Amino acid sequence: MAIIVEHDKRRKRILGKALDVFMEEGFENATYQKIADRCQITRTTLYLYFRNKREIFNYSIKQLLGDVEKDILHVKGDNTLSFPDKIKKTISVILNRLEENKRLLSVILDYLLSISRSSTNKAPQNTNEGDSLPDIRIRRRTIRLRHILATMVIEGIKAGEIKKMDVATADNLLYGLIETAIFQLAVLKRKSVRELTNAVELAVNSLRT
Numbered sequence: 220m221a222i223i224v225e226h227d228k229r230r231k232r233i234l235g236k237a238l239d240v241f242m243e244e245g246f247e248n249a250t251y252q253k254i255a256d257r258c259q260i261t262r263t264t265l266y267l268y269f270r271n272k273r274e275i276f277n278y279s280i281k282q283l284l285g286d287v288e289k290d291i292l293h294v295k296g297d298n299t300l301s302f303p304d305k306i307k308k309t310i311s312v313i314l315n316r317l318e319e320n321k322r323l324l325s326v327i328l329d330y331l332l333s334i335s336r337s338s339t340n341k342a343p344q345n346t347n348e349g350d351s352l353p354d355i356r357i358r359r360r361t362i363r364l365r366h367i368l369a370t371m372v373i374e375g376i377k378a379g380e381i382k383k384m385d386v387a388t389a390d391n392l393l394y395g396l397i398e399t400a401i402f403q404l405a406v407l408k409r410k411s412v413r414e415l416t417n418a419v420e421l422a423v424n425s426l427r428t
């Protein structure tokens with residue numbers, strides 16, 4: 220048991236140090252060796268935890284998005300809340316997670332911008348390779364998140380707790396708040412997005428019957 224705990228602690232330390240390297244160097248210029256040096260371990264030791272820098276990056280994204288999805292599903296299953304309150308709480312917990320991981324958001328944004336600028340960037344031919352790309356992972360999780368929000372709106376309409384409206388429009392409104400938070404944290408370098416609380420309240424109240 221102690222060995223497992225020690226491995227988890229080291230893995231978290233590696234992720235934290237790797238984020239520092241990604242932020243300073245950018246994803247493309249960050250190397251496996253630079254990450255090992257920052258962690259003050261050998262490449263061989265680092266390889267025991269992660270095979271390459273992309274796996275480190277993917278693991279960070281997976282951990283963040285997995286935590287977000289777990290929070291959302293917990294809220295979605297809380298039958299003591301009305302659907303508008305579920306939506307409000309869902310967005311609030313997402314904003315909290317984003318705020319906690321603002322360093323990772325900056326790295327993800329830098330990565331996405333770098334691949335969009337690259338004229339040589341091509342869609343991978345190998346399906347397994349494509350599944351491992353961070354942008355593919357982010358895109359899939361984003362679609363899933365939007366689907367969960369849309370489902371809450373649909374169920375809220377059926378329950379008579381949300382006005383009858385175009386679900387796609389409502390989904391765009393709600394997800395737009397999340398995108399605003401990401402922009403403020405990753406681009407404007409805000410320390411907090413607490414000021415969006417009133418905007419969330421206003422948006423959700425506009426959906427109520």
